[in-house]
Amino acid sequence: MLPISRRQFLTGSVLAATAASLSHRAWGAEVPRKEAPKTELPKDVKADELQNISKALESVQARVKPAQPRKVLVMSLTKGNRHGHIPLSAQAFEMAGRKTGAFEAVLTEDVSYFAPDKLKGFDAVIFNSNTGEIFEGRDDLKAALVDFVKGGKGMVGVHAVADCCAKWKEFGDMMGGYFKSHPKQDGKILMKMAVKLDEPKHPLLEAFKGQDFEITDEIFQFREPYARAKLRVLLSVDGAKMTLDPASTKQTDGDYPVSWIRTCEKGRVFYCALGHQRSTFWNPTVLQYYLDGIQFAIGDLKLGAADTAPGAK
């Protein structure tokens, strides 16, 4: 764990340099410097945004103490649409892991990290709104990811990753679903969403304290392999509180999941659609939820079969 004093976040002029040096420190020891990943950080993250994340993290804590030092790969490569939140959420995950001691993060856009000998050093991979065929032509890396997850590690999906690797069916099978489209409200896909806790007492939903909530984001409509029978939906859109443009809704059953978990042989998967806006990643409640989901994926926040079994409640 690399504690960081709050003072380091209070002087705007040193923020960028501080973030850069911390990032290097975070991935310094085990990854040779020459292989340091290309990163857009921190140049695409403003000083005040770092401060917002830092302030939000004041109330965020690791739900459980890691059983051992944990390492998480944050993968931000995109081959399709690229979300503006990507550098910011990558930074937020790195800061959350460091501040809480839950994990050390390596931020990258380099698929070579998925080579088996490199991947084995990680406990989980966070797919940070990736889009397109990021593993195209690399069957070796695809196989390594499948072995990684099914062999007992973790996979976390953020927002647009539902639109990633659509040509690689096993990726969707592991993640739990592919993006189909966004419904609209008053002609817009970004809207104030009413989100309900599917199971208010589920241990992974502690961050929300039993309260449904509203947040400005996009609603995702998913296509196969998504099915409630295959995974455990924890958050979903509360359709009773929203009116969507009928022509834009392709979901005949009114089911708009927002977040789910599933097990994948020995591994664990956590997906959350929240995150289109950068501000989502300095929302303390959402940050806590993401951290809890990451700790579940890592294997530190343990859930029994009763809490991970697929199916609607």
Ligand SMILES: [Zn+2]
């Ligand atoms: Zn989006």
